[in-house]
Amino acid sequence: MDKAIITAAITGAVHIPSLSPHLPITPRQIADEAIRAYEAGAAVAHIHVRNPETGQPSSDLELYREIARRVKSKCSIVLCLTTGGALGMPVSDRAKVLSLKPELASFNFGSLNFGIFGMTGKIDSYKYPWEEPYLKMTEDLIFPNTFKTLREFCQLFTESNTKQEIEIYDVGMINNLAFMLQQGHLKKPVYLQFVMGILGGIPATPNNLMYLYQTAHEQIGDFTWSVCAAGRFQIKMCTMSLLMGGNARVGLEDSLYVEKGVLAKSNAEQVEKIVKIARELGVEPATPDEARLILGLKGLDKVGY
Ligand code: KMH
Ligand code: ZN
Numbered sequence: 001m002d003k004a005i006i007t008a009a010i011t012g013a014v015h016i017p018s019l020s021p022h023l024p025i026t027p028r029q030i031a032d033e034a035i036r037a038y039e040a041g042a043a044v045a046h047i048h049v050r051n052p053e054t055g056q057p058s059s060d061l062e063l064y065r066e067i068a069r070r071v072k073s074k075c076s077i078v079l080c081l082t083t084g085g086a087l088g089m090p091v092s093d094r095a096k097v098l099s100l101k102p103e104l105a106s107f108n109f110g111s112l113n114f115g116i117f118g119m120t121g122k123i124d125s126y127k128y129p130w131e132e133p134y135l136k137m138t139e140d141l142i143f144p145n146t147f148k149t150l151r152e153f154c155q156l157f158t159e160s161n162t163k164q165e166i167e168i169y170d171v172g173m174i175n176n177l178a179f180m181l182q183q184g185h186l187k188k189p190v191y192l193q194f195v196m197g198i199l200g201g202i203p204a205t206p207n208n209l210m211y212l213y214q215t216a217h218e219q220i221g222d223f224t225w226s227v228c229a230a231g232r233f234q235i236k237m238c239t240m241s242l243l244m245g246g247n248a249r250v251g252l253e254d255s256l257y258v259e260k261g262v263l264a265k266s267n268a269e270q271v272e273k274i275v276k277i278a279r280e281l282g283v284e285p286a287t288p289d290e291a292r293l294i295l296g297l298k299g300l301d302k303v304g305y
Helices: 027-040 061-074 091-100 117-122 131-140 147-159 172-182 206-220 231-243 267-280 288-295
Strands: 002-004 006-009 044-047 078-081 104-108 163-168 191-196 224-229 247-250 257-259 283-285
Touching: 006 027, 006 224, 006 267, 027 044, 027 061, 027 267, 044 061, 061 078, 061 091, 078 091, 078 288, 091 147, 104 147, 117 131, 147 172, 163 172, 172 206, 191 206, 191 231, 206 224, 206 231, 224 231, 231 247, 231 257, 231 267, 247 267, 257 267, 267 283
Parallel strands: 002 283, 006 044, 006 247, 044 078, 078 104, 104 163, 163 191, 191 224, 224 247
Antiparallel strands: none
16 A cells, blocks of 8 residues: 655744634644644644744744653654744754754755745734734845755754754755765765745746656655645645655645635644545555654654653
């Protein structure tokens, strides 16, 4: 039976609370959303944290620890902690999560413009004073991941024995990966997350996904891969990934909607939708332990939380 790893990106650091009342903010809300995503068929939950009072993206390790421990006490889902953190967050703050020695963590493989300022047009009134400046600053923001940063993160991933989920926002980042592999800073097998539809990265189109996939094959050889896409492109691009034998990431980090004009009430709603599509395609969602085998993860007994 074909298996696919479904990831739920629970809250992220792109969307703001004023855009949806369903965006989880507190550690309890984020943990419970991850547990419900597991029950809906997700094998991996991708975790960012936010200030519990204001929803502002945060790098507070205690928030990560509280979420990770609650989730671990309730289910076996794989936690993929973010090293992308939040826009404008110092690299040193972004790297802190690796001290929790997670099984899996995101690893952004290049620098790019990351424009979310366009969302200001969708909001009449803001719940919190940090929201509008956070969106507007991205008009003049570069999400920095220099070769020095990549080399230093490679070292930190090795030290925490954490598997990299390599975030690829554009073709040039596949070449970055080929170079860092050739330099021996990381080893195969690699797990790629094609991140599509971010303003500053590759547009979310079928041709572009084929282009990323073929370029990665030419430059990297074999690899395990997944796709996530922003907003209205989410389900279409995830479906194409499943058709091509890839894996899929959904979740409120990438889209706040479950269908055109309908806000998703939970991450689980999006997981249920992509699991239903997968089953129609004859693909079964992988369990967390099957995902551990496929990705070669160290196991929940080896985490630092
Ligand atoms: N926010 C997504 C566009 C990360 O957390 O390191 C990609 C992402 C990166 O999830
Ligand atoms: Zn993320």
